[in-house]
Amino acid sequence: MTLRIVIADDHAMFRSGFRAVLDAQPDMECVADVGDGYSAVEAVTALDPDLAVLDVRMPKLDGLAAARELMSSGRRDLKIVLLTTFGTDDYVRSALASGVSGFVLKSLPPEELVTAIRVAARGDTYLDPSITSRLAPRLADALAPAVPDRDRAPGLDRLTAREREVFLLMATGFSNTEIGEQLYVGEQTVKTHVSRVLAKLGLRDRVHAVRFGHHHGLIEPHDTSGL
Structure with missing residues (x-):
């Protein structure tokens, strides 16, 4: 099945480059690329894509407003990923409150x-690793139990020693590249470990990994020790 995508970004060079990346994927097709929020809403309405990628800052109608309009239009199957150059807390809060499926910085590598x-297309939420890392300390107080019990964390005993290392770094907010540098392994190996960790712990994505780690007292703010 081909994933049909609409891109909205007011920077033509970024837009065309990103379109080329998506069109190069065997299971993706960019059905439209536009330069402002109003055009994004029109394109989604006319073409009914599976997913829309919206820049937060756009003329006429910004990405957040366009996302809210699309989400309130009854298009329940539409997934929305927001792009931004600046991942400020206000943007993150507004994005997550609007119910979008992803919030990423443009500085991320194309892959x-x-x-x-x-991740967004399959119904999960993707939050940029650098944002997850910044929010992790603030999530700790809200998510940590009164009496942490590491032994009762479901699925933890199924992780290998290396998978525990990967989980700790992932839940602390490290990207795949940074995890590879920390553990001296290739990025593809990291991706394999991340997939296995999420599957064994029954977690949907990296955001849930952060919640899981703090809720069960497995990590502390700025903690980089072993589990």
């Missing part, structure tokens, strides 16, 4: 942007 789209 990570594609990953974000795949």
Whole structure:
């Protein structure tokens, strides 16, 4: 099945480059690329794509407003990923509150942007690793139990020693590239470990990994020790 995508970004060079990346994927097709929020809403309405990638800052109608309009139009199957150059807390809060499926920085490598789209398309939420890392300390107080019990964390005993290392780094907010540098392994190996960790722990995505780690007292803010 081919994933049909609409791109909206007011930077023509970024837009065309990103379109080329998506069209190069065997299971993706960019059905339209536009330069403002109003045009994005019109394109989605006319073409009924599976997913829309919207820049936060656009003329006429910004990405957040366009996302809210599309989400309120009854298009329940539409997935939306927001792009931005600046991942400010206000943007993140507004994006997550609007119910979008992804929030990523444009500085991510192309392969990570594609990953974000795949995660969103399957119904999960993708939050840029750098944002996850910044929010992790603030999530700790809200998510940590009164009496952490590491032994009762469901699925933890199924992880290998290396998978525990990967989980700790992932839940602390490290990207795949950074995890590879920390553990001296290739990025593809990291991706394999991340997939296995999420599957064994029954987690949907990296955001849920952060919640899981803090809820069960497995990690502390800025903690880089072993589990």
